[in-house]
Amino acid sequence: MPAPIRLRELIRTIRTARTQAEEREMIQKECAAIRSSFREEDNTYRCRNVAKLLYMHMLGYPAHFGQLECLKLIASQKFTDKRIGYLGAMLLLDERQDVHLLMTNCIKNDLNHSTQYVQGLALCTLGCMGSSEMCRDLAGEVEKLLKTSNSYLRKKAALCAVHVIRKVPELMEMFLPATKNLLNEKNHGVLHTSVVLLTEMCERSPDMLAHFRKVRQLSSSQLVPQLVRILKNLIMSGYSPEHDVSGISDPFLQVRILRLLRILGRNDDDSSEAMNDILAQVATNTETSKNVGNAILYETVLTIMDIKSESGLRVLAINILGRFLLNNDKNIRYVALTSLLKTVQTDHNAVQRHRSTIVDCLKDLDVSIKRRAMELSFALVNGNNVRGMMKELLYFLDSCEPEFKADCASGIFLAAEKYAPSKRWHIDTIMRVLTTAGSYVRDDAVPNLIQLITNSVEMHAYTVQRLYKAILGDYSQQPLVQVASWCIGEYGDLLVSGQCEEEEPIQVTEDEVLDILESVLISNMSASVTRGYALTAIMKLSTRFTCTVNRIKKVVSIYGSSIDVELQQRAVEYNALFKKYDHMRPALLERMPVMEKITTNGPTEIVQTNGETEPAVLETKPPPSGLQPASQANDLLDLLGGSDITPVIPTAPTSKPASAGGELLDLLGDLNLTGSPVSAPAPQIAQPPFLLDGLSSQPLFNDIAAGIPSITAYNKNGLKIDFTFERSNTNPSVTVITIQASNSTELDMTDFVFQAAVPKTFQLQLLSPSSSVIPAFNSGTITQVIKVLNPQKQQLRMRIKLTYNHKGSAMQDLAEVNNFPPQSWQ
Amino acid sequence: MIKFFLMVNKQGQTRLSRYYEHVEINKRAMLEAEVIKNCLSRSKDQCSFIEYKDFKLVYRQYAALFVVVGINETENEMAVYELIHNFVEVLDKYFSRV
Numbered sequence: 001m002p003a004p005i006r007l008r009e010l011i012r013t014i015r016t017a018r019t020q021a022e023e024r025e026m027i028q029k030e031c032a033a034i035r036s037s038f039r040e041e042d043n044t045y046r047c048r049n050v051a052k053l054l055y056m057h058m059l060g061y062p063a064h065f066g067q068l069e070c071l072k073l074i075a076s077q078k079f080t081d082k083r084i085g086y087l088g089a090m091l092l093l094d095e096r097q098d099v100h101l102l103m104t105n106c107i108k109n110d111l112n113h114s115t116q117y118v119q120g121l122a123l124c125t126l127g128c129m130g131s132s133e134m135c136r137d138l139a140g141e142v143e144k145l146l147k148t149s150n151s152y153l154r155k156k157a158a159l160c161a162v163h164v165i166r167k168v169p170e171l172m173e174m175f176l177p178a179t180k181n182l183l184n185e186k187n188h189g190v191l192h193t194s195v196v197l198l199t200e201m202c203e204r205s206p207d208m209l210a211h212f213r214k215v216r217q218l219s220s221s222q223l224v225p226q227l228v229r230i231l232k233n234l235i236m237s238g239y240s241p242e243h244d245v246s247g248i249s250d251p252f253l254q255v256r257i258l259r260l261l262r263i264l265g266r267n268d269d270d271s272s273e274a275m276n277d278i279l280a281q282v283a284t285n286t287e288t289s290k291n292v293g294n295a296i297l298y299e300t301v302l303t304i305m306d307i308k309s310e311s312g313l314r315v316l317a318i319n320i321l322g323r324f325l326l327n328n329d330k331n332i333r334y335v336a337l338t339s340l341l342k343t344v345q346t347d348h349n350a351v352q353r354h355r356s357t358i359v360d361c362l363k364d365l366d367v368s369i370k371r372r373a374m375e376l377s378f379a380l381v382n383g384n385n386v387r388g389m390m391k392e393l394l395y396f397l398d399s400c401e402p403e404f405k406a407d408c409a410s411g412i413f414l415a416a417e418k419y420a421p422s423k424r425w426h427i428d429t430i431m432r433v434l435t436t437a438g439s440y441v442r443d444d445a446v447p448n449l450i451q452l453i454t455n456s457v458e459m460h461a462y463t464v465q466r467l468y469k470a471i472l473g474d475y476s477q478q479p480l481v482q483v484a485s486w487c488i489g490e491y492g493d494l495l496v497s498g499q500c501e502e503e504e505p506i507q508v509t510e511d512e513v514l515d516i517l518e519s520v521l522i523s524n525m526s527a528s529v530t531r532g533y534a535l536t537a538i539m540k541l542s543t544r545f546t547c548t549v550n551r552i553k554k555v556v557s558i559y560g561s562s563i564d565v566e567l568q569q570r571a572v573e574y575n576a577l578f579k580k581y582d583h584m585r586p587a588l589l590e591r592m593p594v595m596e597k598i599t600t601n602g603p604t605e606i607v608q609t610n611g612e613t614e615p616a617v618l619e620t621k622p623p624p625s626g627l628q629p630a631s632q633a634n635d636l637l638d639l640l641g642g643s644d645i646t647p648v649i650p651t652a653p654t655s656k657p658a659s660a661g662g663e664l665l666d667l668l669g670d671l672n673l674t675g676s677p678v679s680a681p682a683p684q685i686a687q688p689p690f691l692l693d694g695l696s697s698q699p700l701f702n703d704i705a706a707g708i709p710s711i712t713a714y715n716k717n718g719l720k721i722d723f724t725f726e727r728s729n730t731n732p733s734v735t736v737i738t739i740q741a742s743n744s745t746e747l748d749m750t751d752f753v754f755q756a757a758v759p760k761t762f763q764l765q766l767l768s769p770s771s772s773v774i775p776a777f778n779s780g781t782i783t784q785v786i787k788v789l790n791p792q793k794q795q796l797r798m799r800i801k802l803t804y805n806h807k808g809s810a811m812q813d814l815a816e817v818n819n820f821p822p823q824s825w826q
Numbered sequence: 827m828i829k830f831f832l833m834v835n836k837q838g839q840t841r842l843s844r845y846y847e848h849v850e851i852n853k854r855a856m857l858e859a860e861v862i863k864n865c866l867s868r869s870k871d872q873c874s875f876i877e878y879k880d881f882k883l884v885y886r887q888y889a890a891l892f893v894v895v896g897i898n899e900t901e902n903e904m905a906v907y908e909l910i911h912n913f914v915e916v917l918d919k920y921f922s923r924v
Binding site: 252302 | 840842843848851852854855869871872873874875876877902903904905907908909912
């Protein structure tokens with residue numbers, strides 16, 4: 001058989017291949033030749049074959065059949081064989097293969113070989129792919145070699161020790177005594193690897209870290225001063241040809257030492273103290289004209305920021321970063337922006353000084369730089385600079401790549417929410433974001449915005465006008481269209497009447513408004529959710545517009561047969577509103593009240609599904625048709641007189657936003673339009689208008705039946721009202737009172753309404769009653785739940801007012817309840 | 827920590843590869859192709875550090891050859907940049923005519 005070709009030939013041949021297929025063919029041919037050669041147990045050419053095999057492996061072809069051959073090569077006495085054998089072992093073998101354990105003995109022998117190069121090979125291989133068993137067996141040998149005087153071996157042994165520690169952390173102690181003298185070497189190779197070893201030890205084990213930090217008697221053997229000394233020598237020493245890189249002496253070692261100093265100085269005052277000087281020296285003396293110098297400065301800045309350095313040093317560091325920012329080299333600017341991002345939390349004011357440079361970086365061409373600059377800009381926004389920064393950021397949003405738009409939009413919303421100088425500015429900013437990056441805005445921003453708009457009452461006309469103009473031209477951006485439809489639905493009357501103080505009012509007719517909403521409904525670009533918004537908006541306009549009600553009815557009835565189930569359901573219900581419940585329509589579709597702002601940390605806080613909102617202290621269940629004549633409130637006010645009692649004032653009738661689910665119709669059937677008053681002080685939770693029937697999300701209290709005795713609050717004329725108490729174990733200042741009203745007379749009591757008032761320090765919430773008819777002869781009861789919030793744990797008192805129809809006449813009574821048991825409020 | 831060291835030419839052919847962490851053989855080719863795609867799409871005046879998946883790439887172009895090093899976050903990018911240059915200089919000195 002002819003001698004196998006050499007590696008160079010092989011490489012040359014492979015490179016002539018013009019296609020992938022040709023290359024594969026060549027390699028397969030050669031693999032076959034190598035395989036047959038292995039089978040023949042050819043000693044002379046084994047190493048050549050294995051070398052070729054390794055090359056093919058590097059190109060990505062399988063080469064596992066060469067593993068045993070590598071072992072044979074390692075066992076051979078020739079140095080060239082051993083060399084290829086060990087290389088093959090490093091590349092092909094690792095702990096996943098069972099074969100590797102066979103190497104242990106070979107390596108052990110070679111570690112004690114007479115030739116240092118063979119020892120070096122063994123150390124390299126062990127340090128590269130040694131498994132934990134191998135490391136455990138051979139750690140002793142490695143440790144011995146760590147103490148030799150041969151610097152060639154010492155540096156390799158140090159790196160091998162790093163690998164051993166990574167695989168078997170328990171062996172770290174073993175290497176500790178050897179490290180004592182490591183830093184006394186002159187050889188940079190040994191120094192470098194020793195620093196790596198020390199770094200690894202300090203990172204892995206806090207005990208080691210403490211050990212290296214602590215003060216020992218001989219100050220010359222302390223770690224930090226030693227490192228400082230070495231670093232100083234490196235900087236101060238003149239030109240040394242063997243370590244020079246672009247004019248700086250061994251920058252790699254300098255960077256390593258700085259990193260180790262960082263680890264040692266973190267959270268430790270004494271060590272930080274000892275390194276202050278050298279850090280200042282490095283920072284000022286290093287040449288910045290070449291990249292090498294900048295690399296060292298970068299590491300220095302990172303170290304200064306991490307340890308407990310004095311403030312002068314920190315200012316120096318930030319100034320260096322500022323200088324980096326002005327540099328033309330992209331790499332340096334990127335690195336500077338990254339570090340500034342890390343430090344902006346702690347040294348906010350110092351970073352602010354460089355704000356204009358950072359904002360300029362937003363316009364850079366490089367994607368990585370732009371991203372960093374954007375994150376940093378958001379971190380720097382504060383109350384003073386918000387207008388200017390926002391302008392820049394909005395301009396950036398316009399021109400940036402799509403992958404940034406979502407993050408940028410969210411960031412802008414957050415910043416605007418925190419620092420908006422005026423409501424109008426806030427709304428303008430939001431509108432701008434919606435129009436430029438509308439389709440990238442996150443879904444949960446929509447309810448947030450709606451809440452914001454609702455709350456800025458005086459801006460309604462302005463807002464709705466602007467939104468209308470925005471979607472006139474283009475209604476493809478879903479979030480924008482959703483917000484706009486909602487607003488038009490709510491404030492359509494303002495739009496048509498043309499009153500707007502802030503801007504030139506535009507003349508819009510009702511038909512034009514309906515046109516735009518209908519086109520949103522029809523358009524293919526609208527998502528299902530958006531269509532829902534539009535349909536609801538059209539419905540709401542039926543109460544606000546005067547001349548186009550028929551048109552609205554027509555639209556609504558068309559969608560009663562829509563394929564989209566959501567739309568169909570809405571349309572059918574609205575139709576029902578027009579037909580059967582037309583008298584309730586105005587009440588249902590009244591304006592939304594001002595929503596209490598939930599403490600949000602950002603757009604992600606508001607959950608938008610089905611009315612499941614953040615558990616506030618008292619979760620409101622909105623009343624069913626909440627039409628309370630204002631006269632009742634006045635009555636209560638008059639009657640109560642006492643100045644320390646606040647009446648329960650029904651809020652402006654909360655219109656359930658037309659999501660008249662089946663539940664509503666049922667309740668309407670029972671209740672005949674009298675509902676329970678809504679407790680005024682209880683915060684209203686944001687109700688996204690498109691929720692359907694999740695409004696009745698009763699909070700689930702894990703009530704402890706704490707055995708609080710129940711009381712009879714009222715007993716007169718055959719009407720008895722009992723209170724039973726429960727305390728919530730999630731919130732100790734909340735008491736849940738369940739009232740039961742029973743009728744012992746011979747005739748039913750109908751239209752029963754229970755109202756209650758509590759002193760100012762309390763808050764009260766009445767949930768809806770089970771019915772409004774109390775059957776006679778105690779054959780049934782009305783139950784109703786009251787929740788009382790008593791943060792100051794004062795004695796509970798209540799005034800109640802009862803109205804009902806009995807024996808054909810309207811009855812009304814007032815009473816005071818004072819006999820609350822102490823356990824109900826303490 | 828350096829995760830891998832690659833030398834790839836402009837056509838995407840790997841000239842040298844060394845992985846310091848275990849990566850499956852078939853995944854290696856994919857990784858190399860993606861990495862070189864990222865590097866080729868950058869222009870001259872963009873910075874040499876790319877964020878790729880969960881590590882960073884530092885690349886440097888020498889004529890038709892790209893040297894790419896993958897590092898994790900603890901490493902100083904600029905030092906690695908210098909390391910690449912140092913390596914190339916060593917190769918140049920050792921083999922001449924690189």
